[in-house]
Amino acid sequence: MSSSNFLRGTLLLTGASFLSKFLGMIYVIPFTNMVDETGMTLYGFAYVPYSIMLSISTIGVPLAVSKFVAKYNAINDYYTSMRMFKVGTFIMLINGIIAFLIMYFGAELIAGWTVDKDNKNITLNEVKHVIQMVSFALLIIPGMAIMRGFFQGNKSMGPTAVSQVIEQIIRIIFLLVTVSVVVVVLQGKISTAIGFAAFSAFVGGIASWVVLAFYWKKRKKYIDAAIASQKYKKKIPISILVKELLRYAGPFVLIGIAIPLYQMIDQFTFIHAMSEIGKRDVADIVYSVFTVQGHKLVIIPVTIATGLSLALIPEITAAYNAKDMQKLKKQINQALQIIMFFVLPAIFGLIILADSIYGSLFNLDNLALTGKVFAWYAPVALTFAFFTVTSSILQGIDRQSFTLISLSAGILTKILLNSLFIQTFEEIGAVLVTLIATSIAVLLNLWQIKKAIDFQFRKFFKLTFLMIIFTAIMVFGILIVKVTLGMFLDVYHNRVHAIIMMLIGIGVGGTIYLYLGYSSTLFERITGRRIAIIDKLLRR
Numbered sequence: 001m002s003s004s005n006f007l008r009g010t011l012l013l014t015g016a017s018f019l020s021k022f023l024g025m026i027y028v029i030p031f032t033n034m035v036d037e038t039g040m041t042l043y044g045f046a047y048v049p050y051s052i053m054l055s056i057s058t059i060g061v062p063l064a065v066s067k068f069v070a071k072y073n074a075i076n077d078y079y080t081s082m083r084m085f086k087v088g089t090f091i092m093l094i095n096g097i098i099a100f101l102i103m104y105f106g107a108e109l110i111a112g113w114t115v116d117k118d119n120k121n122i123t124l125n126e127v128k129h130v131i132q133m134v135s136f137a138l139l140i141i142p143g144m145a146i147m148r149g150f151f152q153g154n155k156s157m158g159p160t161a162v163s164q165v166i167e168q169i170i171r172i173i174f175l176l177v178t179v180s181v182v183v184v185v186l187q188g189k190i191s192t193a194i195g196f197a198a199f200s201a202f203v204g205g206i207a208s209w210v211v212l213a214f215y216w217k218k219r220k221k222y223i224d225a226a227i228a229s230q231k232y233k234k235k236i237p238i239s240i241l242v243k244e245l246l247r248y249a250g251p252f253v254l255i256g257i258a259i260p261l262y263q264m265i266d267q268f269t270f271i272h273a274m275s276e277i278g279k280r281d282v283a284d285i286v287y288s289v290f291t292v293q294g295h296k297l298v299i300i301p302v303t304i305a306t307g308l309s310l311a312l313i314p315e316i317t318a319a320y321n322a323k324d325m326q327k328l329k330k331q332i333n334q335a336l337q338i339i340m341f342f343v344l345p346a347i348f349g350l351i352i353l354a355d356s357i358y359g360s361l362f363n364l365d366n367l368a369l370t371g372k373v374f375a376w377y378a379p380v381a382l383t384f385a386f387f388t389v390t391s392s393i394l395q396g397i398d399r400q401s402f403t404l405i406s407l408s409a410g411i412l413t414k415i416l417l418n419s420l421f422i423q424t425f426e427e428i429g430a431v432l433v434t435l436i437a438t439s440i441a442v443l444l445n446l447w448q449i450k451k452a453i454d455f456q457f458r459k460f461f462k463l464t465f466l467m468i469i470f471t472a473i474m475v476f477g478i479l480i481v482k483v484t485l486g487m488f489l490d491v492y493h494n495r496v497h498a499i500i501m502m503l504i505g506i507g508v509g510g511t512i513y514l515y516l517g518y519s520s521t522l523f524e525r526i527t528g529r530r531i532a533i534i535d536k537l538l539r540r
Helices: 003-026 028-058 061-073 078-105 107-114 124-139 141-153 158-185 190-228 238-276 280-321 325-352 354-361 367-377 380-396 402-453 458-486 495-519 522-527 532-537
Strands: none
Touching (some): 028 280, 061 141, 124 141, 141 158, 238 380, 280 354, 280 402, 325 367
8 A cells, every 4th residue: 555545544534533523522512401411421431331341342353353454465365364354253243242241230330339329410220221221232343343444454444434424423313312302302311311322322333234234245256356366275273363363452452442441440439539528519510521521522633543543553564564664664753743733733722712612512501610621631632642543553563562561551550549639639630640641651652662663753853843833823823812702702601602712713723723734834744745725725
């Protein structure tokens, strides 16, 4: 695959991931208005353990299959690639059933760890019910994910991109319709509505399966033809295939499980720690800010990293196996620069406009508190993004086992400091620990990359310094807008005013940064290409 095709695949997956995450953020607005913060907290209590169980049940096999297929396709061994796909699919189907049974029948135990029996806002039975409803998705998602991995290993990003978007659209439609019927039409319980919202993951998975089945039927004949044209078919024993797959797969689970693990620690400690310092009355509201609503906003820039890492793994693996170190280092540098270019300005924009963004999209109640927590949480986007990409790079250069060390260091830091920081710094304590813990994990990954391939960061630091200058200019522009409009708008008590401030602030900031990045050729140096429509607008 040429560098332009690599970038095209990267942008396709990134665009699909961004659209999926954007839709995931948009639906939270009406969802929150129907079930309020307490309902969103209940939803988060179910979704965090589900995300962890999903990662554990897949044990990284879908992405490992992507790497495995890319490796054997590079030597024209399509027969072995297909056998591995079949073995992986069988493993995923069994694991999905086991994961469902564990989560469904273990729901009461998880609920007991999460809430106290005397909790009046959210009862133990409500948490148990919602966890059981979301567990059904585990029956089908693992098998669906491995088919995506097979397509990606064949350097075909379209099926993953399309199925990802369709899955999200169908899930959101089902969620909003059922919740509105229960809450608005039938005047039912919030916990019942949240149960249907959790079950939407299963419905979305079915939709994704349909899309992938269409692509599979369409491309199966070409796959069969490639296998038939292979003269020598080496029949590697199943035990060896499984052993190699699991060797690849183990560390992959750490990428998918990283963010939910940090959230799970908060789920089991935050409300209890806040109660210890007499702030139980705001604990549910604050918790939902950095685990549901605010997290949906902050995670959007991280989709750049998600899309990049998915497209990056097969290409880095091929370059590493071919011992093309110059190409390998160039792609790694490009990956890190793209993350910094897009995520850094997004973080500062979210921080400065935190009150306006959160208030306009969700609600103005307790905005001084929720806006502050949201602003403090925004920088976590950068560490999450870098952990995703650096972990993928380590897997591509056969240093996947080190991901266990870096993630363990971060998680251990989170466990040891979380309650202490919450009791010391109150509602932002958990956010501070997450930022510290993820930074430690990222620094360890970067150190290992440098050690493994003698990677030099000089070019990365040089261009990052330029990005910091452009971001500072952007921040100055946004502050001028904020101060000027602040003389006429009251974002804390008028939602329309908050929307106006948000739109103008984002528009001005985004225009300044993209203009500087494009006119200075920084964008072209990072991505390797210009965009024709912007050239026309700037008359280049």
